[in-house]
Amino acid sequence: MKKEKNRWLIALSAVAIHLSIGSAYAYSVYTNPINELAGWSATQITMAFTIAIVFLGLSAAVFGRFVENNGPGKSAILAAVLFSSGQIGAGVAVLIESLPLFWIMYGAVGGMGLGIGYIAPVSTLVKWFPDRRGLATGMAVFGFGAGALITSPVAAELISITGVSNTFFILGTFYFLLMILGASYIARPPQGWMPAGMKKASSPVKDRVKEDLAQLTANEAVKTKRFWLLWVMMFINISAGIMIISVASPMAQDMAGLSVAAAASMVGIMGIFNGAGRIGWAGISDYIGRPAVFSVFFIIQIIAFLILPFITHPVLFPLVIIVVMTCYGGGFASLPAFIGDMFGTKQLGAIHGYILTAWSMAGVMGPIAVSSLKEISGSYTPTFYLFTALLIIAFIVSLITARDVKKIRENNKQNSAA
Known part of the structure; x- marks a missing residue:
């Protein structure tokens, strides 16, 4: 028999995935450096973020069934490939000063990684925490919000030291590794699984749920x-x-x-x-x-x-x-x-x-x-x-x-x- 996974480590894996994709909320740190380097207007640069949010929602809708059919692990791996490719591709676009490529890579490709990476761990946590659904999903989605807090100063420092393109390359690689680490442990609970506190016929936890x-x-x-x-x-x-x-x-x-x-x-x-x-x-x-x-x-x-x-x-x-x-x-x-x-x-x-x-x-x-x-x-x-x-x-x-x-x-x- 396989050893049962620890649901709190599942939650930690979800946080690792959301910390990575949540870095998108630190996007504004790139605006001025890209403007100075490539000469694109703030509106043109911001468009990539808008495209990413649009693709986040669309890909979440389109790939929702993929997540259900293939499980959170494979879905998180796909999200890691797409999101990190979008970051690295954005670095290439800045390097060759191609605005359309920047929109495609950061916006469309990275946005698809955002959408799949967002829903895959959250839907799994709801199943692991039937007694604390709100708290569990709150922890994961907190990771999404915290990703910007961590990324913003790190990206700003890297830009000043290595430049914009290298920052995208470095962070894109780091996000990939962190998301793969989370994907390697995250999994659905066994069929019919419930925490010990809910197994009793009557308990404070079970009565509340x-x-x-x-x-x-x-x-x-x-x-x-x-x-x-x-x-x-x-x-x-x-x-x-x-x-x-x-x-x-x-x-x-x-x-x-x-x-x-x-x-x-x-x-x-x-x-x-x-x-x-x-x-x-x-x-x-x-x-x-x-x-x-x-x-x-x-x-x-x-x-x-x-x-x-x-x-x-x-x-x-x-x-x-x-x-x-x-x-x-x-x-x-x-x-x-x-x-x-x-x-x-x-x-x-x-x-x-x-x-x-x-x-x-x-x-x-x-x-x-x-x-x-x-x-x-x-x-x-x-x-x-x-x-x-x-x-x-x-x-x-x-x-x-x-x-x-x-x-x-x-x-x-x-x-x-x-």
Whole structure:
């Protein structure tokens, strides 16, 4: 008999994979050096990141079934090959000053590695931690947020020492090795596996864990109303967060009078709380439920977006922004557990991939909305009001979702009792 794997080492393997692909959030560190070296505009350089986010969502949807059919290990290896190839290819593109190649390698190829690498470990952790779904996926997705914190100073230092292309080569190789290390251990639990605390007929852990609403395939899930309710909530939550992230520094300087250095510090702190929110809110969701935690996200953000246009204090403004960032990160971390609750773990990876198409659309919509409204009005205020309206819609959707979940749970109880 094979020795049973340690689920906490499985979680560590997932973190290793997410730390690597999470380095994409440190992309802005390359903008000025590439501009100085190749002469490409900031818009042209940023386009590669936009393409990467679009391909993240699309590949997560397309390769969700691949993850389910081939397991997390093979999927993580494929992600490692694609993501590291995108990094190394981006280095070659900068070296020969080919912008189309840069978009293809960093954006399309690297973006596919991002999407597969994102869903493969997370869907596996949900199965290893039926008693702590939120916390487990929160740890992995925290790795995604923390990847930028680690990569940003390292990449900046490497660029100053070895140049942009060599930095892509070095980090691309390192990411490959780290992701392969994670892929070598990560695996699904045996069929019917459950932790010791849930094996007893009645225990505090087992009593707290609720049965999944259903065990659906991806095709069955997308035909349900609750799938699209969840998709809308994620789209609005991600759009609001990415809108803030895309203009955080100039917004803080313009609205609260922060210096360039102070605004840069705020951006770094945002990354920390983005990651902290992933663990904190996901852990809380294990106790208050996923519908309730999403409702809390939207209440917090509605209040924040209504008051931000009137805040000019250089300390209070960043504090409110940081609170919004915890909700942004918490949404990503709570999502896989939410999917498991509503659709089961039968094809969780594929369903997760479909819902992450919301990330692709939000990655385009958020930045475009804020830049367009700022250009038209000369102010960030209209953007906050637009997103307040969207967040109110999201809050209403969260209440509808909670009602539907409760109704389905009651019907399941009646059917099992009959």
